[in-house]
Amino acid sequence: EEQKLKRIKLNKAVTMDGTAIELHANIEVPEDVVQVKAAGATGIGLYRTEFLFMNRREMPDEEEQFIAYRKVAKDMKGLPVTIRTLDLGADKEMNSDVVRTCTNPALGLRAIRLCLSEPQIFMAQLRAILRASHFGNIKILIPMLSSLNELRQSLQILERAKQSLRAEKLPFDEDIEVGGMIEVPAAALCAEAFARELDFLSIGTNDLIQYSLAIDRTDDTVSHLYNPVHPAIMMLIEMTIRAGNKLGKPVSVCGEMAGDEKLTRLLLGFGLRQFSMHPSNILSVKRQVLKSNLPDITSTARKILNNQDVDKIEPLLQKLNLQ
Ligand code: PEP
Numbered sequence: 001e002e003q004k005l006k007r008i009k010l011n012k013a014v015t016m017d018g019t020a021i022e023l024h025a026n027i028e029v030p031e032d033v034v035q036v037k038a039a040g041a042t043g044i045g046l047y048r049t050e051f052l053f054m055n056r057r058e059m060p061d062e063e064e065q066f067i068a069y070r071k072v073a074k075d076m077k078g079l080p081v082t083i084r085t086l087d088l089g090a091d092k093e094m095n096s097d098v099v100r101t102c103t104n105p106a107l108g109l110r111a112i113r114l115c116l117s118e119p120q121i122f123m124a125q126l127r128a129i130l131r132a133s134h135f136g137n138i139k140i141l142i143p144m145l146s147s148l149n150e151l152r153q154s155l156q157i158l159e160r161a162k163q164s165l166r167a168e169k170l171p172f173d174e175d176i177e178v179g180g181m182i183e184v185p186a187a188a189l190c191a192e193a194f195a196r197e198l199d200f201l202s203i204g205t206n207d208l209i210q211y212s213l214a215i216d217r218t219d220d221t222v223s224h225l226y227n228p229v230h231p232a233i234m235m236l237i238e239m240t241i242r243a244g245n246k247l248g249k250p251v252s253v254c255g256e257m258a259g260d261e262k263l264t265r266l267l268l269g270f271g272l273r274q275f276s277m278h279p280s281n282i283l284s285v286k287r288q289v290l291k292s293n294l295p296d297i298t299s300t301a302r303k304i305l306n307n308q309d310v311d312k313i314e315p316l317l318q319k320l321n322l323q
Pocket residue numbers: 046048087183203204205206207208254255256
């Protein structure tokens with residue numbers, strides 16, 4: 001089995017009917033790139049930059065961030081590197097006064113909300129990302145969007161960051177793509193509007209499940225209720241993929257679901273063509289892609305999507321995975 005997985009490492013991820021699928025990796029620190037390459041991923045779909053900010057008192061300045069992002073961009077040698085802007089707060093805490101203790105951290109001033117309320121932190125990060133974009137193929141990903149308003153404010157600050165670099169004659173990728181995380185149910189429901197103003201979407205199923213099912217992802221006492229194939233979750237995922245596909249904007253799933261080989265066919269059947277996961281899952285997901293025939297799986301995936309009886313989902317999923 002181990003040998004078989006190793007053999008498919010060099011194969012491109014293509015379905016039996018010839019559809020190319022992008023299998024990207026999630027990283028937390030620049031050193032993770034070694035694992036990404038060993039797994040044969042074709043890009044980084046999620047670079048969780050908050051790890052550079054965690055377990056320390058002082059924020060990393062623009063220069064320190066620039067050096068880290070440039071290293072990843074260079075090491076990936078032109079393959080896409082999707083850098084997510086700061087997703088601090090809730091489960092990703094920092095020992096700093098900037099991240100205030102909130103009564104309900106998952107619903108509080110986290111991620112893009114924190115960045116918009118502390119624009120100098122956001123600006124330093126955006127400048128660092130832009131400067132690094134000169135050294136590779138970088139894309140920007142904004143976490144936790146819940147309204148278009150936050151997106152537009154973010155894009156304005158990005159524009160200011162670009163202007164400041166132009167004024168200083170510092171080079172950056174003028175055409176850098178900007179994507180948004182769809183991980184708040186409200187954003188999934190309005191996915192089309194977000195897709196219109198963004199270059200790509202990335203579905204964060206970890207938070208999408210937490211917020212849709214009202215289950216704290218860090219609370220063990222309710223973890224048995226955390227169900228990625230709850231009918232409501234599948235509907236939100238499918239509608240987001242459909243919105244992106246309709247507008248010709250790439251959609252990726254970068255939450256844990258993307259790395260679960262039992263769900264690969266389901267997501268393919270919903271129209272997903274890009275996955276981003278922990279590097280250790282790339283090969284097993286690729287194996288599923290290689291033995292999937294899209295015309296065969298689409299109708300069963302649709303049946304699962306139209307089914308609201310939770311008890312019928314497991315047998316239908318098994319059928320889908322045996323096709
Ligand atoms: C997610 O929410 O699914 C996600 C990918 O982001 P994180 O797990 O870092 O919150």
